[in-house]
Amino acid sequence: MDQSEILKKVLCEEALNAEEKQAHIENLEADPDLARSLAGWQRFRAYMRDRIPSPRDFVLYSLVFGGHAEDLSEEEAAEVNEKWGALDSVIESDPGYSEVAAQIERDRQDFLTCWELEDNRSTARVLPLRTFRMAAAIAVLAVSVITILLLLNQRDVTLQVATVDPGEYERVLLPDGSIAHLNGPATLRFDEQNFPRSVELTGVALFDIAHQPDQFSVQTEEAVARVLGTRFGVRSMNGLTQIVLESGRLEVASKIENPQSVLLVPGQMTSIAQGSAAPTPPVEVNIEDQMGWTGFIFFRETSLRKAAVLLSTSRNIRVDFDPSLINERVTGTFAPDVTAEEILDALALTLNAEVLREGETYRIVP
């Protein structure tokens, strides 16, 4: 057995197997100097450990050192100030400090990124609340940038493929700032590096398109939808593509040669079957009911009674409200990953109401 290798493992705190352990013990018994040296090593390591400031002091010191003194409370700043001399002298003599400080800066940045992602996940836009006869309005625009699961196609390094399983939801941030909300099963393909503002979709998605001078296009097997800046849902399944426009303007055409196109205005739907020369004429639809397949909840001047039903159905909970709120109306859009509690909180905020939980039922009361 290689004693040198065992010793290295011991020094680097790696676990020994039974055989190695026995060999190590025998080695220590045969070589008292080695045993003494290991004891000294252990004590030396403890000495080094004791020299290092506590993680808390180190983090605070590093924040100040990194130019983020504003992150500290008055008490923390006073604390660091008091210990500054001692911390400074230890850290000055610690060649590993700069690496750890750099790591703390990265840790800080990573946290702030996570914070922004969560903070922007559901941003409420509260419209004016007049009297109980006026519509209470809220818009929760899910314009989040989240960590996305993008699978890199090995043959072409710039082609990104986002795949979402049935029943799952994923928000994909596109290079131009547009967002595709995939409601599985769905697959989205796009060229990340040379993004031509064009994506290919199979399955169901809702698109929030960043307004830019260039057109944005979504291609399915059957259709191509071109827009400037808008939000619309696409369902492409079994040889049929349905497109519902929620806001903006949208041109939809067949993918065959010399296609005919239709222009949608908000609240209209068209569909196109494989091989068809033209999309069906646009028809008016109820967004609340006709875009539920995107996984989003849409409230458009929706009565609180209907909103409660939509929320109950979508999130599998029971929602009730005080009869005095019967005439209230709400407007808003909620992404699939916004929880029932968050939606209720947004509604309560707008209605100047409260949410009480009574057993399994959430009750909105003035």
Added chain:
Amino acid sequence: MASGNFDPGLVQRAQKGDEYSRNLLLRRLSKVFERYFKAKIGNQAVVDDLTQCALLRVHSGLPALKQPDKLKAFAMKAALFELHDYYRGRHSPKEKTYEPQMLPERRDSPDEWFGSKFDAERALGTLTPRARRILELREHGYKYKEIAEILDTTETAVKMQVKRAFEKMRSIFTD
């Protein structure tokens, strides 16, 4: 600055004892912490532990938060304290490098080998700057693999430096 999910109004209501606001705030913060620790650590059991500990820090410190608009910095520090406590704690060797009970002398601690004669500064002086950085980073709680990444080298090379450092110190320990 006011912001979507963490506006100061919500923080103030939570500070005043409004249970619904406090629960909502903690629920939202738990998502941030979970996302963060998942990115930093990965292991779900550890992520859950760290998230709970960070939430506890926020929960107990929230009433003393003087500026509700500083929630982000407040939560960030809670997360960093927990993360670096974890790094430091995971280094606590579960298996001692030296196991006195296994030796014929049955000495109880390294202190009994050396008494007050142990000269740590002299031992420190034998280290090359690189070896010292490695050992210091290790005491900060980084794994050898992580140290190798930080120093842009291999884990094997790092461990070899540790062994060399020990070999250089042996003469001091056996004087």
